[in-house]
Amino acid sequence: MTGKQEDIRVLVVDDQVLIRAGVAALLRAAPGMEVVGEAADGEEAVALAAAHRPDVVLMDIRMPGMSGIAATERILEEAADPAPRVLVLTTFDLDEYVYAALRAGAAGFLLKDAGPQRLLAAVTAVAGGDTLFAPTVTRRLIEAFTRRQPPETGPERPAGALEVLTGREREVLRLTGRGLSNAGIADELVISEATVKTHLNRAMAKLGLCSRAQAVVAAYESGLVVPGSPG
Template identity: 85%
Template sequence: MTGATGTGSGTEDGTEGGGEIRVLVVDDQVLIRAGVAALLRAAPGMTVVAEGSDGEEAVALAAEHRPDVILMDIRMPGLSGIAATERILRDAADPAPRVLVLTTFDLDEYVYAALRAGAAGFLLKDAGPQRLLAAITAVAGGDTLFAPSVTRRLVEAFTERLPDEPVTEAVPEGLDGLTGRELEVLRLTGRGLSNAEIAGELVISEATVKTHLNRAMTKLGLCSRAQAVVVAYESGLVTPGTPR
């Protein structure tokens, strides 16, 4: 694995780290699943609560064990990792797990769909053990793995590629329910700015940016910062090619 992308900066999505991280590992390839699970079991501060081989198992195991982080293979027979992510996050009790989808290619329409469904980030399958452990720890604590602009580039690649697709029900209604400041913070988030950059742009504190973004995400029923970026594009709040 050569990289990963997350969805926030610091605890931008309101998640606090600390304590042992409970992980659910889902992959239809038994050797990959067993290898990842063995690595996590040997790592301090990590507990593998269960292993799943497909999306249906992932949904059932997530409900049963309520993990902090789910490592979700994105392409599986039957119920895909994308559909499983959507169902898990839709039905999860608060706090919802953070889903890290596992993929082979970073600019992948499946990754885009997973972020659209609420995944917290993605991890390339050829990453090394330390990158994997760091990614899980970061996502569990609400930290970013790469700059928000990485998510923007991924989202923009597919909104540009599919310009004539109609807005689907995956885009929450109610942008008009946001305050002017919440709308502006969402727009700047969609443009790939970090909380610190948004604070500088609007001449407000980072804490205030976090408050406005969290309120906007709550109103829109969003699970992650990446999902907020997707909504900003698909709603027309941000258009491909808009300068940061």
């Protein structure tokens, strides 16, 4: 591993060279950040992610050839543990491609016109395993597209898939889908936050999910949470 041990290792992916170079330059100038590579398309992103094992991948979502959605899915499928956290860069927040990227396992999304401090804060947040946006933002996006066919295929999550979960795991997943934090779920179920985390991690492992956003998508697509329901 190169650089300081605490440095966040970032791979920057964007087909527009000026945007890619600008983001990379910003990260290189920031303390605690290390740019391990720059990719111009999805295929290159997959190769560089395997070679450098970044902590975070800043992924442009619309690129010629392999899209950011397909690249995200490939990177997460092929990554050694721990897998990188993928942060999608997009122009519009209510975007079906962003929804598909979250469905594929991206940890969050960031608008391309976000300021430098927002970008650095977002990279730091996802690298630490934190959720990037308020739950209402993720829910708004997922509710907008959950009944539509994603632009690229992804794992099917019928209601029957939830049969592998225990009753408590289903309940924790349902409350996660409603947008509650671990602390909120703990209060709702009168259990500890550590127990909530254990149940959620087990549920995600059983369903093959790799991010909290993906768990929210799964809760909706399986019918465990219904669009427009309170919460």
